[in-house]
Amino acid sequence: MGVAQAMPADKYGFAPTTAIFAPSQGAKYDGVRTFAQEISHVTTANYYFASKILGEKMPVDPKSIQRSDDERGTPERPAADSFAYAHKALATITAENAYTTIDGVDGLHTRSVVASFISAHGFDHYGQMVEYLRMNGVVPPGSK
Numbered sequence: 001m002g003v004a005q006a007m008p009a010d011k012y013g014f015a016p017t018t019a020i021f022a023p024s025q026g027a028k029y030d031g032v033r034t035f036a037q038e039i040s041h042v043t044t045a046n047y048y049f050a051s052k053i054l055g056e057k058m059p060v061d062p063k064s065i066q067r068s069d070d071e072r073g074t075p076e077r078p079a080a081d082s083f084a085y086a087h088k089a090l091a092t093i094t095a096e097n098a099y100t101t102i103d104g105v106d107g108l109h110t111r112s113v114v115a116s117f118i119s120a121h122g123f124d125h126y127g128q129m130v131e132y133l134r135m136n137g138v139v140p141p142g143s144k
Helices: 002-006 035-054 076-090 111-135
Strands: 101-104 107-110
Touching (some): 002 111, 035 076, 035 101
Antiparallel strands (some): 101 107
């Protein structure tokens, strides 16, 4: 959440482009998510994985999470709520049910595997968003 709050409002639509890099690098960035889309993606994933752990239907419509790049602030509330929902799901994991099979991601997995994926997936995108901050001259909150 700190990364989402650190990005200036006018930079929510930022995404790296080939023009940022030296032509010799051969970087290709067509279709790369904007900063706002990164937030929406993590938010949707948190709800999805947590709902799998809880055995529930996602409590929000994923389409309602997708926001335009100029809507500073709007992705933050759903994002915060998605983390609260994920914490709720993680709190239900016990020694007795951690390794029971559930309908996970692309098949059957244990609750502990889906729980670990919430964290791993979030850190993957956190790393991308940190780079977006740095490309815009913003020091990430974790580096201050």
